[in-house]
Amino acid sequence: MSKKRILYVEDDETLAFLTADNLEQHFHVIHVNNGKKAFELFCEEHFDLCVLDIMLPDMDGFEIAQEIRKKDVEIPIIFLSAKTMKEDRIKGLRLGADDYLVKPYSIEELILKIEIFLNRSQKSGVDxxxxxxxxxxxxxxxxxxxxxxxxxxxxxxxxxxxxxxxxxxxxxxxxxxxxxxxxxxxxxxxxxxxxxxxxxxxxxxxxxxxxxxxxxxxxxxxxxxxxx
Structure with a gap:
């Protein structure tokens, strides 16, 4: 079975390398470090789930999620952010995100969240x-x-x-x-x-x-x- 395709958007080079390296053991990860490029790629290719940082060049994670939801109301979206304010979490969820993990996050928790949302999407597609x-x-x-x-x-x-x-x-x-x-x-x-x-x-x-x-x-x- 082919691995699920994850769009991972993060501009911190070190964090991106560590996270992508761990995720690659379970999924096919496409990493982008720029918000605008990430959305362009989303429009061009198929993805099963999006993992988005919020603070990004050109187009922040909130803006990406908003545009993604205009095109696809089903794809799971997980925000990763250093922003800890309740208002930021609520804003992300109101934009249609499925979850919001605060940095520093556990790689194990992120993988578990991704697996849960992918499994749920598969079931909803069948049932x-x-x-x-x-x-x-x-x-x-x-x-x-x-x-x-x-x-x-x-x-x-x-x-x-x-x-x-x-x-x-x-x-x-x-x-x-x-x-x-x-x-x-x-x-x-x-x-x-x-x-x-x-x-x-x-x-x-x-x-x-x-x-x-x-x-x-x-x-x-x-x-x-x-x-x-």
Whole structure:
């Protein structure tokens, strides 16, 4: 089986060499040290996952992710950054990233994250439901990440779609946080929990005008999609 192709964007020469050397044992890594060149390469070639530094020449990681999401809502994106502010992490997730690792990071953790997201992408490609769901005034098509009503058509990221799909399959039922995290990320830890909160907020914003649809927070337990 051919190795999965990873687009790795990092301008720190030493860190890039060490990281790419370790990743090459598991994946086919294409390293680029410039943001603009990285996006041009993404447009020209096929990749299975992107690992992006944030502080880059010409085009930063946030800008790359934003442009990538315009072309591909499915490909997993992992940010690597020395930026530790909560606001930066939230910004990255709102742009559609799947995870955000703070430097100095563990190579073992990075490899594990990549494997989790690649496995999830493979499964979603095989097991996507062909059903459509009605959520208030919206029609939800999980197979193509679409929410539509008479006023708008919204393209979700793969993670948003997977989360909403999990909710609608369990409408009016409490889902524990750990259950959601394991279903979507394959792991239950603090930072993934913060990522989940970001995605919940984004879905709530979409449904804010729907009087009969809400995502309830169940304190110390989890969440419940209520459709009346």
């Amino acid at each position: 996507k439901s062909q059903k459509t769901y009605t959520i208030g005034s919206f029609t939800f098509e999980p197979e193509n990440y679409q929410l539509k009503n008479d006023k708008e058509s919204i393209t979700l990221t793969e993670r948003e779609s997977a989360l909403l799909h999990l909710f609608v399959e369990n409408t009016n039922t409490v889902l524990k946080r750990e259950t959601i995290l394991i279903q979507l990320w394959g792991s239950d830890d603090y930072f993934l929990g913060r990522s989940l909160d970001v995605f919940i907020s984004r879905l709530r914003k979409i449904f804010k005008e729907e009087t009969n649809v809400r995502i309830e927070n169940i304190p110390r337990v989890g969440f419940k999609l209520v459709v009346e």
